[in-house]
Amino acid sequence: xxxxxxxxxxxxxxxxxxxxxxxxxxxxxxxxxxxxxxxxxxxxxxxxxxxxxxxxxxxxxxxxxxxxxxxxxxxxxxxxxxxxxxxxxxxxxxxxxxxxxxxxxxxxxxxxxxxxxxxxxxxxxxxxxxxxxxxxxxxxxxxxxxxxxxxxxxxxxxxxxxxxxxxxxxxxxxxxxxxxxxxxxxxxxxxxxxxxxxxxxxxxxxxxxxxxxxxxxxxxxxxxxxxxxxxxxxxxxxxxxxxxxxxxxxxxxxxxxxxxxxxxxxxxxxxxxxxxxxxxxxxxxxxxxxxxxx
Amino acid sequence: xxxxxxxxxxxxxxxxxxxxxxxxxxxxxxxxxxxxxxxxxxxxxxxxxxxxxxxxxxxxxxxxxxxxxxxxxxxxxxxxxxxxxxxxxxxxxxxxxxxxxxxxxxxxxxxxxxxxxxxxxxxxxxxxxxxxxxxxxxxxxxxxxxxxxxxxxxxxxxxxxxxxxxxxxxxxxxxxxxxxxxxxxxxxxxxxxxxxxxxxxxxxxxxxxxxxxxxxxxxxxxxxxxxxxxxxxxxxxxxxxxxxxxxxxxxxxxxxxxxxxxxxxxxxxxxxxxxxxxxxxxxxxxxxxxxxxx
Numbered sequence: 001x002x003x004x005x006x007x008x009x010x011x012x013x014x015x016x017x018x019x020x021x022x023x024x025x026x027x028x029x030x031x032x033x034x035x036x037x038x039x040x041x042x043x044x045x046x047x048x049x050x051x052x053x054x055x056x057x058x059x060x061x062x063x064x065x066x067x068x069x070x071x072x073x074x075x076x077x078x079x080x081x082x083x084x085x086x087x088x089x090x091x092x093x094x095x096x097x098x099x100x101x102x103x104x105x106x107x108x109x110x111x112x113x114x115x116x117x118x119x120x121x122x123x124x125x126x127x128x129x130x131x132x133x134x135x136x137x138x139x140x141x142x143x144x145x146x147x148x149x150x151x152x153x154x155x156x157x158x159x160x161x162x163x164x165x166x167x168x169x170x171x172x173x174x175x176x177x178x179x180x181x182x183x184x185x186x187x188x189x190x191x192x193x194x195x196x197x198x199x200x201x202x203x204x205x206x207x208x209x210x211x212x213x214x215x216x217x218x219x220x221x222x223x224x225x226x227x228x229x230x231x232x233x234x235x236x237x238x239x240x241x242x243x244x245x246x247x248x249x250x251x252x253x254x255x256x257x258x259x260x261x262x263x264x265x266x267x268x269x270x271x272x273x274x275x276x277x278x279x280x281x282x283x284x285x286x287x288x289x290x291x292x293x294x
Numbered sequence: 295x296x297x298x299x300x301x302x303x304x305x306x307x308x309x310x311x312x313x314x315x316x317x318x319x320x321x322x323x324x325x326x327x328x329x330x331x332x333x334x335x336x337x338x339x340x341x342x343x344x345x346x347x348x349x350x351x352x353x354x355x356x357x358x359x360x361x362x363x364x365x366x367x368x369x370x371x372x373x374x375x376x377x378x379x380x381x382x383x384x385x386x387x388x389x390x391x392x393x394x395x396x397x398x399x400x401x402x403x404x405x406x407x408x409x410x411x412x413x414x415x416x417x418x419x420x421x422x423x424x425x426x427x428x429x430x431x432x433x434x435x436x437x438x439x440x441x442x443x444x445x446x447x448x449x450x451x452x453x454x455x456x457x458x459x460x461x462x463x464x465x466x467x468x469x470x471x472x473x474x475x476x477x478x479x480x481x482x483x484x485x486x487x488x489x490x491x492x493x494x495x496x497x498x499x500x501x502x503x504x505x506x507x508x509x510x511x512x513x514x515x516x517x518x519x520x521x522x523x524x525x526x527x528x529x530x531x532x533x534x535x536x537x538x539x540x541x542x543x544x545x546x547x548x549x550x551x552x553x554x555x556x557x558x559x560x561x562x563x564x565x566x567x568x569x570x571x572x573x574x575x576x577x578x579x580x581x582x583x584x585x586x587x588x
Contacts, residue, residue: 015378015389020316021387022316023385023386025387025388026388026389026390028392084309084378088316091316093316093317093318095320096322097309097325098322098325
């Protein structure tokens, strides 16, 4: 199965209000909440596609009560963070709590739990930020215990530290790539991450689609035309596409087509972790294979 | 003991952010949360004053985990509502969730629980709104089963229905009194509530202090000068003062002095359910007794 890892799971709460007025008292008209976090979104997409998937990570029990994707999280004594999204007149305002402090014992217990789950994994995808208390090289520790292909989707220091364990794919977006390498050109940035330890880099470049760079070749594939919608979750759908490709042993051109189709279909879906199934089927049928870049 | 009732308890969550910008993503710098609801605030004030108190009502367990006031709530299957207050640059923006739906069985179980607790009560104070599913005459049902003095602090239809059970004191503020009677004059409004069933009315009139109206006489007492601070919770402190006065058998002039001192000291405290102990001691020593009104 494909194992997804979410170290900083969240309870995503969405409030609908009539209009948002700073300083005022608002009656909340609608409340919805569900488990959130990038690895959980990756698992949702893979589950919807029918791939065998298991979501793991660190979470307090309240977060997981309604999660319908197969999961086996390690519990923590702190409460998982909440994200509150206030939607008013079509505009979303977000409030992101910091994560709870994870103790050294909780981290070690998770590493053990992860190692035992990973023995049955064909692919491991590790996504998102790390809560306080997880060591800076947390992703490197996890990647180095795994025998199957690994994908790391994170940013900043967590990404930099992960490279030392030679993950098979890292998936930064354009901003994250620029921030971690200091380079404007995605191709140059990707080359730097390869030099520093990644075996392949898949950069998500928004409307320019995906750039995949391995030691031997580069590929690029963009969605057809501009997409209007919600880009939150498109990166997670991309990771799901990469994981599915690695799981089925697809070659890079086919793997990238799957990843672009899923990312684009996720933009067309209002909620992160979902994708527009009609758009996905059409894109998958009509997208050309990725072409070699440079 | 003094029994306080909170039918619509809440988890009060406070976020501190740098500035509130609609449409933006905000990093929450500080998170605090605690049990909220008007009856719980009344119990906090009474507990701090050293009076024997027990807080009851309807709440899901998550709300009560950190509540240090003695309490015995009936649990509900729904999650209690949250209130989220976003504090930025000294300004508070509130988001109030609606309450959870209470089932008929949960309500009947609470009435039984309440009746058994009320047997040991010297005073019962019932405060705040009612969640969906509680019958409109919920407060009247509770008041009619009680032998000791009762105080009802609510508004609108809940207040109107409560009058039929002849509560000993109802405590509207000026807006609530105007809304429920349609009368501009607090004295005239209070007389209407007496006529409709209340045995006494204590109206909180902001800077004009308290107006107490019984069948035989009226009293009024204002705090000395203007108070700058947070008026949220001043009404709950007033109910605590009335409850303490009924508990100790104080006469109206002394009871009102206690209620005004506590309300004013609550305005000077940043958080509802607390009061400025120095200000309280000074006000209590220096306030004149209430004078007869009209």
